Amino acid sequence: GENVEQHPSTLSVQEGDSAVIKCTYSDSASNYFPWYKQELGKRPQLIIDIRSNVGEKKDQRIAVTLNKTAKHFSLHITETQPEDSAVYFCAARPFSGGYNKLIFGAGTRLAVHP
């Protein structure tokens, strides 16, 4: 079945540094790749997404890149701040009959130290 692998599982950075989280997916027909942020004790919330016909998308300090050939996509956070500390999940939407379901990675716990 479809699978999404996410690395690293934990990431620790100093405030102001950049953070990069990488994901790979198995279904080459996947066409939508969102990223969710989950703060401690809260629900996951969408922070950025990218479609398969786009190679890069940026929103202020966060950006996502997609390499369809390698089946890789990455989240980049620049100028990290303590409030960026959270668990980040990548996801891929497999093109399986058109249903709008997502397969999530296992998550990356990001800690930003002042």
Place this chain on the structure above:
Amino acid sequence: DAGITQSPRYKITETGRQVTLMCHQTWSHSYMFWYRQDLGHGLRLIYYSAAADITDKGEVPDGYVVSRSKTENFPLTLESATRSQTSVYFCASGGSGTFSYNEQFFGPGTRLTVL
């Protein structure tokens, strides 16, 4: 978001008991989903529904039953709870078309403990 709610928020039950987790959304989203979240596994899809009376299995459906008689409600039932079903359960809704790229909005979650 107040538009999607789950109840109860916390539940403790015993092995073998039937438990139903409720999910209600006010956005008239076509799609609804149930996930479980366990450390090291991220969010795993249990069941999903594209519309009322249309449901399908996700990655980990064994031991769970769903129904969707109304667009706004999507209850999840554990017919005979097991300890391995101890988890945080999230309901989500989203999407208005089969091939749309719509955000999934998550409910606040239900923390279930099976003793």
